[in-house]
Amino acid sequence: MATLEVRDVNKNFGGVQALRDVNLSVDAGSVHAIIGPNGAGKSTLLNCMVGRLLPDTGSVMFNGQSLLGLRPHEINQLGVARVFQTPEIFPDLTLVENVIVPALAKRDGAFNFHAWERIDAQKDIMDEAESVLEEVGLIKFKDLSAASLSRGDKRRLELAMCLVQHPKLLLLDEPTAGMSRADTNATIDLLKRIGERGITKIVIEHDMHVVFSLAQKISVMAQGTVIVEGEPTAIKGDPKVQEAYLGGAHL
Numbered sequence: 012m013a014t015l016e017v018r019d020v021n022k023n024f025g026g027v028q029a030l031r032d033v034n035l036s037v038d039a040g041s042v043h044a045i046i047g048p049n050g051a052g053k054s055t056l057l058n059c060m061v062g063r064l065l066p067d068t069g070s071v072m073f074n075g076q077s078l079l080g081l082r083p084h085e086i087n088q089l090g091v092a093r094v095f096q097t098p099e100i101f102p103d104l105t106l107v108e109n110v111i112v113p114a115l116a117k118r119d120g121a122f123n124f125h126a127w128e129r130i131d132a133q134k135d136i137m138d139e140a141e142s143v144l145e146e147v148g149l150i151k152f153k154d155l156s157a158a159s160l161s162r163g164d165k166r167r168l169e170l171a172m173c174l175v176q177h178p179k180l181l182l183l184d185e186p187t188a189g190m191s192r193a194d195t196n197a198t199i200d201l202l203k204r205i206g207e208r209g210i211t212k213i214v215i216e217h218d219m220h221v222v223f224s225l226a227q228k229i230s231v232m233a234q235g236t237v238i239v240e241g242e243p244t245a246i247k248g249d250p251k252v253q254e255a256y257l258g259g260a261h262l
């Protein structure tokens with residue numbers, strides 16, 4: 012069964028056709044990678060899934076419900092969480108505070124400061140925040156300010172902020188961008204471990220090592236549309252992919 016279905020989506024920015032008749036079907040519990048050269052339309056598509064952009068035409072369905080017209084926080088409340096290309100964290104808060112904010116927002120439907128004032132009394136939320144920080148390997152830094160983290164650790168913190176919301180669908184926009192090979196491999200292992208919880212994941216990624224380590228299905232985008240979709244082994248050998256994605260070089 013598909014968790015996410017994108018049908019015939021088009022998006023034009025003042026003459027630039029960023030998305031052309033895009034179709035995508037993401038199986039429940041799978042890791043589905045979206046790859047393609049710069050400007051192919053990957054981020055635009057992701058933005059249409061999370062309510063940051065409204066497609067001109069087409070549909071985006073999540074577990075049978077249309078996401079079109081819903082605001083980002085409403086889509087988040089349905090169980091869709093996103094890790095951004097540039098980590099969106101609260102630099103002046105500690106790590107544990109960073110994780111508590113989305114946990115409270117998820118529980119209450121929106122963030123309110125009243126809940127924050129009484130946070131000491133809410134042991135369950137504190138415990139959960141710490142357990143998620145443990146899971147992503149950041150528990151030792153829990154009382155440091157988020158600004159002090161390395162780039163790789165900021166991305167792990169953002170992942171923890173998503174996981175604490177128990178998402179059904181996790182959207183990862185270049186989760187290893189800018190990371191060292193060691194950090195990238197640690198993130199691959201972490202994402203595999205998270206996979207054991209059965210969360211469906213969509214990964215946009217330029218690093219083919221990450222894509223082929225994680226994905227069960229790959230959609231290749233070029234010039235605003237999906238040109239090929241299939242299992243990693245089929246994608247690797249597809250001449251259209253070689254041509255469109257790497258100008259003929261081998262994946």
Ligand SMILES: Nc1ncnc2c1ncn2[C@@H]1O[C@H](COP(=O)(O)OP(=O)(O)OP(=O)(O)O)[C@@H](O)[C@H]1O
Pocket residue numbers: 024027028029047048049050051052053054055056
């Ligand atoms: N807000 C916008 N206004 C105008 N054009 C835009 C806007 N957002 C994206 N575009 C254009 O739409 C096309 C698709 O861009 P998009 O960022 O979705 O590609 P991408 O595949 O995510 O690229 P990258 O891998 O570099 O992130 C590009 O031509 C881009 O310049």
